[in-house]
Amino acid sequence: MFYTELNAKIDYSRDNLRWNAWGAYGQDFFRVGQMQEILAFLSDEFKVSEIRKTPPVALEEVTLPKSALSPAQIRELSKISGSKHFSIERRERVFHSAGKSYYDVLRLSFNTLKHFVDGVIYPSKESEISKILEYCSKNQITVIPFGGGSSVVGGLEVLKGKGQKAVLSLDTTRMDSLIRLDKESHLATFQAGIYGPKLEKILNDQGFTLGHFPQSFEYSTLGGWIAARSAGQQSNRYGKIEEILTCLKVVTPSGVVETLRDPASSTGPDLNQIFAGSEGLLGIITEVTIKVHKLPETRKYFGIVFPNFEAGLNFIKEVNHREIPTSMIRLSDADETRLYQTLGTFGKKNTPLRWLKNKIQDAVLNFKSIGEDKCVILLGMDGTKLDVAQNFAKIKKVIPMFGGLYAGTHLGEQWIHSRYNMPFLRNHVMENGIGVDTMETSTTYDRVLHLHKEGVAALEKSIPGSIAMCHISHSYHEGACLYYTIIFPMDAKKPEDQWFKMKRTVSDCFIQNGAPISHHHGVGFDHKSWYEKSTSKPALLGLKAFKKEIDKKEILNPGKVFY
Amino acid sequence: MFYTELNAKIDYSRDNLRWNAWGAYGQDFFRVGQMQEILAFLSDEFKVSEIRKTPPVALEEVTLPKSALSPAQIRELSKISGSKHFSIERRERVFHSAGKSYYDVLRLSFNTLKHFVDGVIYPSKESEISKILEYCSKNQITVIPFGGGSSVVGGLEVLKGKGQKAVLSLDTTRMDSLIRLDKESHLATFQAGIYGPKLEKILNDQGFTLGHFPQSFEYSTLGGWIAARSAGQQSNRYGKIEEILTCLKVVTPSGVVETLRDPASSTGPDLNQIFAGSEGLLGIITEVTIKVHKLPETRKYFGIVFPNFEAGLNFIKEVNHREIPTSMIRLSDADETRLYQTLGTFGKKNTPLRWLKNKIQDAVLNFKSIGEDKCVILLGMDGTKLDVAQNFAKIKKVIPMFGGLYAGTHLGEQWIHSRYNMPFLRNHVMENGIGVDTMETSTTYDRVLHLHKEGVAALEKSIPGSIAMCHISHSYHEGACLYYTIIFPMDAKKPEDQWFKMKRTVSDCFIQNGAPISHHHGVGFDHKSWYEKSTSKPALLGLKAFKKEIDKKEILNPGKVFY
Secondary structure, X not given: OOHHHOOOOOOOOHHHEOOOOOOEOOOOOXXXXXXXXXXXXXXXXXOOOOOOOOOOOOHHHOOOOOOOOOHHHHXXXXXXXXXXXXXXXXXXXXXXXXXXXXXXXXXXXXXXXXXXXXXXXOOOOHHHHXXXXXXXXXXXXXXXXXXXXXXXXXXXXXXXXXXXXXXXXXXXXXXXXXXXXXXXXXXXXXXXXXEHHHHHHXXXXXXXXOOOOOOOHHHOXXXXXXXXXXXXXXXXHHOOHHHHEXXXXXXXXXXXXXXXXXXXXOOOOOOHHHHOOOOOOOOEEEEEEEEOEEOOOEEEEEEEEEOOHHHHHHHHHHHHHOOOOOOEEEXXXXXXXXXXXXXXXXXXXXXXXXXXXXXXXXXXXXXXXXXXXXXXXXXXXXXXXXXXXXXXXXXXXXXXXXXXXXXXXXXXXXXXXXXXXXXXHHHXXXXXXXXXXXXXXXXXXXXXXXXXXXXXXXXXXXXOOOEEEEEEEEEOOOEEEEEEEEEEEOOOOXXXXXXXXXHHHHHHHHHXXXXXXXXXXXXXXXXXXXXXXXXXXHHHHHHHHHHHHHOXXXXXXXXXXXX | OOHHHOOOOOOOOHHHEOOOOOOXXXXXOOOHHHHHHHHHHHHXXXXXXXXXXXXXXXXXXOXXXXXXXXXXXXXXXXXXXXXXXXXXXXHHHHHOOOOOOHHHHHHHHOOOOOOOOOEEEOOOOHHHHHHHHHHHHHOOEEEEEEOOOOOOOOOOOOOOOOOOOEEEEEEOOOOOOEEEEEOOOOEEEEEOOXXXXXXXXXHHHOOEEOOOOOOOHHHOEHHHHHHHOOOOOOHHHHOOHHHHEEEEEEEEOOEEEEOOOOOOOOOOOOOHHXXXXXXXXXXXXXXXXXXXXXXXXXXXXXXXXXXXXXXXXXXXXXXXXXXXXXXXXXXXXHHHHHHHHHXXXXXXXXXXXXXXXXXXXXXXXXXXXXXXXXXEEEEEEEEOHHHHHHHHHHHHHHHHHHOOEEOOOHHHHHHHHHOOOHHHHHHHHHXXXXXXXXXXXXXXXXXXXXXXXXXXXXXXXXXXXOEEEEEEEEEOOOXXXXXXXXXXXXXXXXXXXXXXXXXXXXXXXXXXXXXXXXXXXOOOOOOHHHHHHOOOHHHHHHHHHHHHHHOOOOOEOOOOOOO
């Protein structure tokens, strides 16, 4: 049901994946005419007369230093994985030297990335990983675990540990098999290097789903989701990945850690919740057991229009406090609602029928006093026909309490079909002098409105003339995730400084408001200093001690999160 | 709604609490005649001609060594909390030197407890706790945090750290106020020393409930729940306490740790889930923010009879996989069902009406082929009237799928009214030569039947002639908690050895089956060696390093869990 809705069957061979942008070659969802309209609209918004072309450099132009691995090291590492699965080739090294953040793509595009991994290894089993970690511990080689490579927080930033002389990327994607589907316990055990679509297809074929669909779904792996505490778009129903997790296996430099396969326990600190979020600092996650669900009988995804953001927020709060089961509630603020509405018109013909439809729409909204500040909610439900019908009836009682207007399933279905497309838009705009980035955090309901305003203000202050907007992407009993997007004309001279300033301003804003530096993107290198500022010192030192004990030579992903 | 159903308004002053048994003086739920019938039944079961009286020693007879605290230390500690809140009195010291496990009560009753705390301090605020920890770190005094004192796993066992000369009990119960009820976010912040009933009453008065009702509810504290990863009887609806937890404040010897007040984040290992389950090893939990819910509009608690344990288990699995919301599903195995049924007849008159009712009941069960192996499920639902009605309708469709028979709400209501009584039964039987203890673990559905049998067999093997039984007390998407009870004639000569053997046999059985050593009781001292055996070594060493960093002088609750 879900897999077949994916836009493409993806060939993940490294040659087929873009090394400096999102996705696979040939995969695109924006037609030429549509992109021209979008770019024209943006240049109009930014009051620039013409879009400036900023094409990326070719792979061959990337200033790549010689691999720092010695011939002996190359020989030894090749022996562990087999020489076919070890590489110091340009393409492999560059592809593995950055994630997919704006800052990453910027540096790759303009050839300003400074540090590169010296080799890439693709182990096929845990014993090989143990050998790699042992060899690298002895030979002072930094190891950066790599799954889908989709980090947007500098999780793959190439940094060496103290005294270390070379950096090895450890790519887990050869380890991507189903180990066991336990249909009685509704648990599946997979090797952690598996990409989202393959995992979901295996489950779907047996009538199950994981239900974990982050924006990065097509290009991220199970291990990466766990390492960075990913959230799928349907997390209201299925939970964040750390809640979906039942147990895992991690290969560390001090040996293998396996957590117990139980539904709950009262046995000291929760080890799962230490390795979830460890972002490669504590070991390589190799095997994960996760909760799976029978494929839902039906789904209902629909739009609701509210007069303003506060009304939409109050609706979300009420639905969650009434404990009405939903899969997703996504509330765009007025600016995002407007932008999506505008983008939606591009590439479509203006027929008389469309004109009439719009007129009627406006009239209805007007009648309901829904005007300029209108905000759209996309609400999704999955389950049995009976459950969805009953829950929908409950939702329909809450909508009018906050002046909302049910807007049908068209918006919802549209969203499902285009849910993985947005990152491809960035590919285009960044080649045309336009920057786009996202930041996200979470807070309790009593502070959502305030933080929403503060975050948008911080963004707009950081890059004058930018378009800043926000949506609530995930919601909970006690609060919600605020997800911000900023679009801006790239600074022609110092685009990196422009980004630093933006990142700094917004991150300061989050932690000054007591909000975490991330809700589901992670900490990585980019957020490290804010993470440290907002974490109590004794706990931070405790984590460092934990890491130092497990990774005595400090070879694992240095310079990230808490180390 | 819930508070008023408590059996008593409890006076928690230390003089009013039993130092060697469960509960407050004067609180009892078993009438003399009823107890006589129960004891006669048990002596019959155990084939002993007469119950052997085993009265506990008086407080004055307890062999209590002189406090090892020096006069200077007593003076300094008294200064920190005020002399009214520091004590080296016999009653205070004995009360704080053990928990409420069978082994604890055994030793207190027969005057075989060997180690006692040397003083008890009741701080009133965090700054006092900081001072106490600083003073004790400097003066090599062990500190054992104390909340309700209801540990059943040796969490309060008086052990000294290396080189330490005295042991101080740090009682948190003066810190028991509501700090803030955030009605918008449905979050409440309490000081952690608050007892269950007071907390629940404060919330109920404002229309809210925490919904956390462990068996120990009346005599345990919020901080203790978190420290030991407690599970309430309605955890299907409200979650285990570590899931209810949003953020906390912990005073450690290295400073105060505060976690962020957010609904979810992606910021490294989850600190909440490190301090939850820390059982006093990492600091004193002083403030906790927890999710609260509007008091449910209605409830429906009812019985269902199944032909055997497997049928009941399959019912539980199906209900959870269909995601039908419940508050509680509790399945007694055939032996427990029989025992409860027998106990239920004691103290009641045999009227002709009762006789007729029983006859009809038997006939119906017979018709449904429910015989000797019959097992009872108690299922509870809370929520709006509409939700409960809809969910009940869904449950009713699942019952016949597994040959079950709906048995009405009588059993459910009865259970609610007597839910906190069971520990009081132990008070009586232990004075009459009969031992009773409970052990619990959890596993995934594919292993529940096997582990159920293995656990009961291990119990019966460990004490020949004992009555062993089991129920499923908590259930999840992927598995369930197995909760075992054993009743046995106390060994007249070596009751402690008898208990050791039982504990050893069952604990070995759990970990040999890959199951955790506890689902909600904790690790403490009693389970430490099994916890260590079943935890991967690198993780164990990592936790030790975390602890050593935070508690440099290793004064906090030594000899428990992982340290």
